[in-house]
Amino acid sequence: MDAIRTVSLTKRYKDQTAVDRLSLTVPQGELFALLGVNGAGKTTTIKMLCCLTQPSEGDAFLNGASIVSDAPAVKRRIGLSPQETAVAPNLSVRENLELMCGVHGFSREKRRAQTERLAGQFGLETILGKRAGRLSGGWQRRLSLAMALIGEPEILFMDEPTLGLDVLAREELWDAIRALKGTITIVLTTHYMEEAEALSDRVGILRDGRLLALGTPEALRARAGTATLERAFLTIVKEGEA
Amino acid sequence: MRLLAFSRRTAREILRDPLNLVFGLGFPVALLLLFTAIQANAPVNLFEIGRITPGIAVFSLSFMTLFSATLIAKDRESALLQRLYTTPLTAAEFILGYALPILPIALAQLAVCYLTAVCLGLPVTGRIVSAVLILIPTALFFIALGLLCGSVMSQKQVGGVCGALLTNAAALLSGAWFDLSLVGGAFERAADLLPFAHAVQLGRAALNGSAAGMGAHMAWVAGWAALAACGAVLLFLRQMRRD
Secondary structure, eight states: OEEEEEEEEEEEEEEEEEEEEEEEEEEEEEEEEEEESSSSSSHHHHHTTSSSSSEEEEEEEETTEETTTTTHHHHHHHEEOSSSSSOOOOOBBHHHHHHHHHHHTOOOOHHHHHHHHHHTTTTTTTGTSSSSGGSSSHHHHHHHHHHHHTTSEEEEEESSSTTOOOOHHHHHHHHHHHHHBTBBBBEEEOHHHHHHHHHHHHEEEEOOOTEEEEOOHHHHHHHHHHHHHHHHHHHHHHHHHH | HHHHHHHHHHHHHHHHHHHIIIIIIIIHHHHHHHHHHHHHHHHHHGHHHHHHHHHHHHHHHHHHHHHHHHHHHHHHTHHHHHHHTTTTTTHHHHHHHTTTTTHHHHHHHHHHHHHHHHHOOOOOTHHHHHHTTTHHHHHHHHHHHHHHHHHHSSSHHHIIIIIIIIIIHHHHHSSSSOOOOHHHHHHHHHHHHOOOOOOOOHHHHHTTTTTTOOOOHHHHHHHHHHHHHHHHHHHHHHHHHOO
């Protein structure tokens, strides 16, 4: 079964089309990367799939639930790690995790179990009592990812997860994302080609809201006749421009 | 359960911000001390502890707008709200989760204000409790106004509008520390249209045990609170759809 199926998904803002008849499928367990320059429609696509904004036309189905007609069911199936760190700064790491357990309506026992499990999974045990606002960017991103996973989502959306991180923090976050591969379906947007190449099973390239290419990093390189995904991306985007 | 978790977070965020404590608790106490010192050196009828305390109490409540608006604007800008919108929390839980925890904070602030007044010579009577409780609609007005402003403004705008403009309006147009009729004209008429002066009159009447005119003042304040609450709900829902 497909985890995500979009059908002519379109978003218009007045006279501007941010996402233009996007149709694609993402199988369960896949890590799918959406690539594109600024304004390509990556974040708008994620927002529509997370029920944060209504599509102007078309629909998408997340494990069978429609984003248009069954948003509550979609919300039970997804987790979002937004572009910004999106943590509560005056709450401790533990309290941030417990907040997410609470808004998902977990019992006290489940809250404790989930907090301990995710703290262990992301190496947060030693900083559980620290205020989130005082953590470094890398640790805040880890916490953000852990918060997105609290609700045991079937599909995880990550919008530019390593934006602004140093090389070491980025590598550590990649390890955390790699550890999730295969256990849940992941959709990430990124500007970094090496990130898409290192992590993703398949890549979709967006430009002006349209899907220009879709395939494995190897397939996209072969299609463009280039040695790197970055060159392939540039070739495909320029072809789309012509 | 979900509402409780979100409310707890709202309370923690507000109470753990040292600036909130300084403005919310320290400022009214400092003002009471200042006016008592003036009264001791140059006695003025308006600065008597029984008259000035209800005014300071109303002025202090204006900081509730700043607290709630800042928190919501910050949550919008940091994308925490966006994250929470993808959870099962409902619109009603969001609105109540932001508003309800601030009410006990407002009551605690009023308690500190009146406790300080008692220390400065306000006679201890049961009317103090009435004077605190009668300001609940005023507290709700300021909280709802914060929800409204936080839904449409950035943190910077909130600082200007709620931190400077509103607190000054609440101070000047409430008649807390000068008689509005001394200025008269359009200023007095504007003050009469707004809820601040009516809230101060309510507090004074409750503290004096006088029921005269209370109904009209209460209706005016409650009307403004209802208006602010309706605006807050509408604008919060609008930004929820937009974000």
